[in-house]
Amino acid sequence: MDFSSVQGKVVIVTGATRGIGEAIAKIFGEHGMKVACAARSEKQGEAVARSIVENGGEAIFIKTDCGKKEDIKALVAKTVEAFGRLDGIVNNAGIGMGGIPLHEYDDEDYDKIFDINSKGIFIGMKYAAEAIFKSRSEGGFIINIASIAGIMPQRGQALYTATKHGVVGMTKSAALDYAPYNITVNAICPGYTKTTIFGDAPDAALDMFAKDCPAGRMGNSEECAYLALFLASGMARYITGAAIPVDGALSAGHQNVSSWRHPEILTGASLNSGSTIAALMENDTSRAIVDKYLPGFSANEQAKQAYGMTFGAIAPMFGLPAETVKKMLDELDNM
Ligand SMILES: NC(=O)c1ccc[n+]([C@@H]2O[C@H](COP(=O)([O-])OP(=O)(O)OC[C@H]3O[C@@H](n4cnc5c(N)ncnc54)[C@H](O)[C@@H]3O)[C@@H](O)[C@H]2O)c1
16 A cells, blocks of 8 residues: 655644554654654653654654643644644543443543543644644544444443543544545544553453454554554545444444354364354364363254354353363464
């Protein structure tokens, strides 16, 4: 793909010190964009900007708290001062919060998360849009990092879900405002993506996220970053007002039971614990592993109902101790 259309474009990336924002800033820098990396931590922000410059790109760090209107206003002004113009912004900075039912949140929680995930995005869009207009950008763009929680509500995440639904709504409304002026506005909706937003979540929890996802794994930041690069490019000028999931089909729908009539098409070197049971049953080695832990499984008619699923998703139903299930999945991974 030819990304030369992004060369020389001036862009702000908020929350650029780590995770998805860092990946976007670096991939933009690699492709010749002039990047203003915005974040609170001077040390980490300077390091990201420096690494872009060391790789032959152009980047500056601008210390910004995206929970503060004046900081965001100054961020846009300083970017224009440094690079002479603005073509786009990626409103990425955001915080997670959750895992509790709605009534257990405090109203301070509401203010905290809305200040950054919602108001911060609005202010970023507002001042960036003005600067993009003033720059007479040909191919201006606004990219908001929402979440699958912006299109598919999450249990225990009432406030986070509300902010991300708001981001998707703002994105679509602003796309209507700016479409006549050739400024695109889109939202990227990451699914479970391995970044520090998961904090100190134990490996077992990360495993659970991977298994919950139809693709059988968590995403990585670069998978969102390449979509951002495409949306910033001349190839995506007709894509606007979209909320695009990068989530291994997590938000595509409910994972129902299905069984394949011809699972033999799935067999091959890439079998592992993320493969469907149907595919594992078609392979002598994997069938032997399953039989070792679940004697008689392959001959059990009821078990066949689950052939379209993975053992990771249904293993707890067999009543095997978690440690045994883990051993079986590890063995399947090491076939
Ligand atoms: N990782 C995921 O699974 C996931 C899934 C869906 C959506 N998202 C969204 O993607 C975006 C990036 O998340 P991530 O996973 O890279 O998280 P992360 O915690 O690794 O990075 C978040 C970045 O935002 C910055 N940030 C937070 N508050 C800020 C503030 N007040 N001012 C300036 N910067 C601030 C942090 O310093 C950091 O650079 C967030 O908006 C998040 O909601 C992430």
